[in-house]
Amino acid sequence: PSLRGLVVIDGQAAAGRYEFPILTAEELRARGKELVEADDGVEERYRTGVHRLRGSDLATIVYTSGTTGEPKGVMLTHDNLLANARATREVITLSENDVALSFLPLSHVFERMLAYRALYDSVTVVFAESLSTVARDLGRVRPTLMTGVPRFYEKFVSAIHDAVDKGPAVRKKIFRWAVGVGRAAVRVELAGRRPSTLLRARRAMADRLVFSKIRERAGGRIRYFISGSAPLAPSVAEFFLARGFNILEGYGLTETSPVVTANAIGATRLGTVGRPLPGVEVRIEPDGEIATRGPNVMLGYYRRPDLTAEVLKEGWFYTGDVGQFDEDGYLTITDRKKDMIVTSGGKKIEPQPLENCLKADPLVAEAVVIGENRRFPAVLIVPDFGRLETEAHARRVEWTTHDDLVSHPAVVGRYQEVVERLNQTLGQFERIKKFAVLPSEFTMERNELTPSMKVRRKVVEDRWKEVIERMYA
Template identity: 40%
Template sequence: MQRELSTPPLAPPAPGGLADSVYENAELTPALIQFSRRSRPTARWVPVTATAFRDEVLGLAKGLLARGIRFGDRVALMSRTRYEWTLFDYALWSIGAIPVPVYPTAAAEQVRWILAETEAVACVVEDEDHAMTIGAVCDALPHLAEIWQLDQGCVRELTEDGAGVPESLVHRQRAAVTAVSIATVIYTSGTTGHPKGCLLTHGNFTAEADNVLAGWGSVFSEGPDEQAATLLILPLAHVYGRMVQVAAVRGGIQLGHLADLGSQQLLDALASFRPTFLQAVPYVFEKLYDAARIAAETAGRGEVFAQAAEIAMRWAQAVEQRGLGRGSGTGASLRMKHLAYERLVYQKLRATLGGRVRSMICGGSTLSRDLGLFFAGAGMTIYEGYGLTETTAAITANPVGSPKFGTVGRPVPGATVAIAPDGEVWVRGPGVFGGYLNHPRCTAEALHDGWLATGDLGSLDEDGYLSITGRKKELIVTSSGKNLAPAALEERVRAHPLVAQCLVVGDNRPYVTALITLDARAFEHWQLSRRRAVVDAWTALADEELHAEIQRAVAAANTAVSRAESIRAFRLLPGEFTVEQGLLTPSLKLRRQAIAKWYAADIEALYQA
């Protein structure tokens, strides 16, 4: 290894299973508000105590036993993020069964693949559409015996079915669950082929959750007298959302669920739930920033917002350098300007998130340094981290008190990060999985004497902070032999407000080009701000002023790379890449091969020109 860095663990290993915390919380803190839930988007949030949640979990676990679910059985969950998913997770863990998450947007073939490979004996779906998806492939699923639908009251029915099952049977099966028992099978996003099922144990989750709580728990609320609370907006089919759920239950954090991520629905939910901290992917933070900027410009305060953003970034950079032991921090002039914009801008921005958020956790993909600086300067520090399904979420994160924006931080407690000679990031720690289901060859390729070869390229700086530069499999090699990791260049193009997505192309080509999609809301605002008639993206593709604007974004991105690595030509596309088209993974990562195939004619036109 070229360089290696470790962080000692902060929490001892937990011996039992994930469900144990539900019963322990009810015993030790029965009145603790463990969840807040609501029956519809406009309804008020109703508290659920630790005792009430324990009783619901126990009742559902008994019902699952009554319907034939046994220790070690695999049960698929296909739903958006909602309270009932968490309820099923802990009921299944209470009897030693294994939940298998399935994205609600998954196509029938993906569903068939996952349920067939896991030999799922039952499937929980959210609605009739999901039930029909399962029904379309159930002939190829000989092990599937039950389909339960949340919107048809399956929780109530199962609980009633289990009324006669003794509680002792649940507790006996729960006692048989140990740290090495498989807790779930989570499938990778499958950017380069069929998804693979990661076997994650109860010990993987407890080690990750307990060390994160020990290392970052102090920033989840304002003080010991305020209960930490967070609104779960991440998909529970993803390991990141699952880890937030587990950490909240183990840490006594009040948890709410939000299924609809439309801009207004998200802001309404944040305002009513009032979380103390938030977790999201960069896309959400980008949209929050864009919404604030557009609102300011629409109100004729665009210049004020731009100046406030600049001061926020300067302030956060000064604080960052002081935290890293460099520089004297914020000067008197900067403090006065920051105080003025605190009243004019930052306070109002925090109010849109409920008013109590002071820290946020970001993962899933790379967050731009400028965006991290802006939110920190506005009073909401983003702690960016990095992880994989195979590492049970975060394996690195920016430490409390000394974040370095634009990096994914240092190893989380108990983890080690190393850089291989070819630049690949290797990791090890208690969160690293044991292998892929039914794929011993892939397991052998990924795991080496306790080390996981992540497939990501990165570097450790002089302070031990990790930066991710791309994926090994995504390296572009031009026909002249020049190597390029496209992710960083794509991120720089996407920094422009008008750009939604960017895919860099150039493998075995004479030079580098790009496919660029427009952000629909930002494009509409751009037209209105110039007092132009609003037209759709199809009509605007030939607009010279629009092309000149995007050309400036490309030129700015090119300044960070050599001429051989720079984007020489680009193609504007009328619509964004979507999950439904099969061009994005459910976690919104680009499916590069699928996009290249879909837009093959556009790519060829770039090189013929």
Template identity: 40%
Template sequence: MRTISEALMVPLATSGNLTDCVVEAARTDPGRVSIRRKDATGRWVDVTAKQFLDEVTGLAKGLVAAGVKPGDRVGLMSRTRYEWTLTDVAIWFAGAVTVPVYETSSAEQLAWILEDSAAVACIVETTAHAGTVSSVRARLPQLRDVWTIDSGSLEDLHAAGRDVLDSELEERRRAVRPSDVATIIYTSGTTGRPKGCVLHHSHFLDLARNADAAIAEITQAPGATTLLFLPLAHVFARFIQALCLTGRITMGHTADIKDLVSDLETYRPTFILAVPRVFQKVYNGAEQKAAAAGPLKAKIFAAAAATAIAHSQARDTGGPGPVLVAKHALFDRLVYSKLRARLGGRVTHAVSGGGPLGERLSHFFRGAGLIVLEGYGLTETAAPLAVGRPDRIKIGTVGPPLPGVDVAIAEDGEILVRGLNVFAGYLNNPEATAEVFRDGWFTTGDLGEIDADGYLRITGRKKEIIITAAGKNVAPAPLEDHLRAHPLISQAVVVGDDRPYVACLLSLDPEMLPVWGANNGKPGLDVATARQDPEVLAELQRAVDAANATVSRAESIRRFGVLTDDLTEANGMLTPSLKVKRGTVMAAHVDEVEALYS
């Protein structure tokens, strides 16, 4: 069993908790901008460290006045907005535990999370969310209060807490130790009921401090700032929030993904975090926009993309030559600078997590002036356990472990981890907890390998390995990731368990389809027409052929089918972190799968 580890860069916390960074920031640098929030007119407004502390303590006092006790669980159901961070920190100040709920959760999911966590209160964003809570209230006898952000409940709580003494709140806050529970995050797992991952203050505090030291070139750069747009109910965004709080990095929030492009242009972050699909959409959108502008612009973009990739690859093999440098400079003026401007003009780095980005896309963005650091982690590891460093990048890997984290590869290829970020266990589920620990190591369920330089590469998901009728083991993820890179393809699900060959279900991207259609003489192209259109099917076949070129013949896709609907979170086919619920898809599309083998 090969093991790699990184030594601590910052000692582990022996006292204090996540609230200390908010108090210290206000005490030592009260005028520093901690957060920028959008006002009613859409303008970004600065919130100083002192202002943020005042708002947090006011809300925390309201929670105390409402009867929230130390250790109580409080649900939080909202989009990614300023009030999410405000409420999260206020819950910690009151000595309580935050239980995030995705704002897209069904009534059944919400009921399970609030019931299993024994939440005594729940803060929701909208009246619709409040209605969802009301619909399952009979199942939640322990739930006393529901407060709605959009109905002014936070202001009401602030007013109700005015008689709570500063000393009482401070006593509660200071009583919280690193080993106390900070949050219970329910996995958005692709199978079964979500399990509550118990995470302590130390998990986020120690990991954030050490990550801050490991990627200081990004986080400690003058004026470092980021825009959060992934769901804060997800551990990835939640970790970045902790990183911003502990590292004194200014953050902003985008609640609606439709506003992301305009928010990036006006907020102007220096680094961002996203899932691979976001980066793929940025690339595909730029490519199709160039195609829509005519053959010349399309040719320029294709040449610029090839140059960016070549320039990035050359940086790993001795550096680009003079001709490539000159071409790169030309395309920087024509293409890359405009792409960076769409991201606000100041972004130099990005962190990608939640799945593999793909080497071609990584090289393109680095060549275009945006270094994307791939990371890897799980809810059970408080998000990242490994991430590339600005000065230690190996494209195609997720980098070395973060300081204080040990990674090993078991005999069967499974990735094992132990260290400062590994969770305490699943709430109310000792059996499931015991199943995922082996001799002190957390078993991730993912497959990987460690190269000679100590970099981790993810190769697949253990439970998703397909075994064909001929006994061939096939990892579907690499094929699916390659297919999803095509502009026409939204999702891909490779099948073939106990079948004579590998096949695939594809769903079309409803946003890119009409753009592709307009660029290919098919204006108004819709999914119903496209899935039977010979030219579309030929284009999809080319995408399948390209994916097949990366694997052996026995692993290659022999047939594919196009679904009538996209796979989305809304129809239950994707998790909130946009992972395919493979079992759900297979159950819903039995006939389509059978047709691939008829």
């Protein structure tokens, strides 16, 4: 009821459908110009209003993605956002010479912080036309900085492997050799040692033959890839590092503005989300839950004091995530408390580590472990259809539709191998007893994915209910 108007950035809104005015961006600019010309004091009143603001005033309400329930309106202050922008400067240095390519929705606090840092450090931000044009836009924009979620980086890796697989045998052989050299060098460096003279020479050759071309595909100027919103598989991070890209993984939530911890250049530890930012405290509760406090923690949930009281206690925000610190203060996230599966036999299973292991296989795009109040854990697998189709052609598998493809015995057997490989590392009660390969990807249009590409478990389980019931029949 308090809405005074809308501004349409692109295109025109239908006239006469609303009780409030709707302006195009051009019309808004024209009105502003008329107002300034007609009233000499309007600019001064605007500046006075801005200076009247306090850091503790509400700056924005950002809604959570709703992966574990109904989205909540997170109230963030100017102080929250500025504190986080300043603290991230200790990890990532930016300047007016940097150019960021943005494709994540600005309704997501991760991408919003990129925008705030860009304003703070005079960085140019270019918005990709769409998710499907990011690869093209990388070449056109030639960014020095980019944020993304793990699924984006996984697709980046898959696209490179697909391109190599379609090439001649000699190119494949050179690529595999270069990958082996790059990984060997990165592992030595991550261990704090200097690669040998021979390994450095081989790496220089690998860079000239292979890696420099991959970097050129990304515009040739990338200084940082930043990953957040979900765990990044160490194998994916290693892929980027081996090819001369800096990829930094951090951890945060909407409620923390968002960054809590981050890996820094020269101090990266794969499989972790880094150390706490300056001014941010993090502790692990007896049940493994991560709690944090600092100037970045929200005011609370909009009009939900009951939910606020559940997560904010004596200044500490209880994240709902489970994790642990190593001896050097690097944090590892193991799961969400609400995602914890309790079988009908009372056994507790953390699904996220199992899903991440399954997704380490190039043929697995998504995996959702289920088993709440069931006799045993099972898993829904979404294939990387591009790579699966390539492998199916190589194996002379005949198929017409994706339903045919995922039910073919050779394909089922291939995914059985993936599951069995995981099971060999697990205790008896954790082992995946049944699996189903789904014939379609998860999408935002069907509400299976959030705008930041996180899986909505409840939606997935509801949509594929019949498949799940057949596994437990």
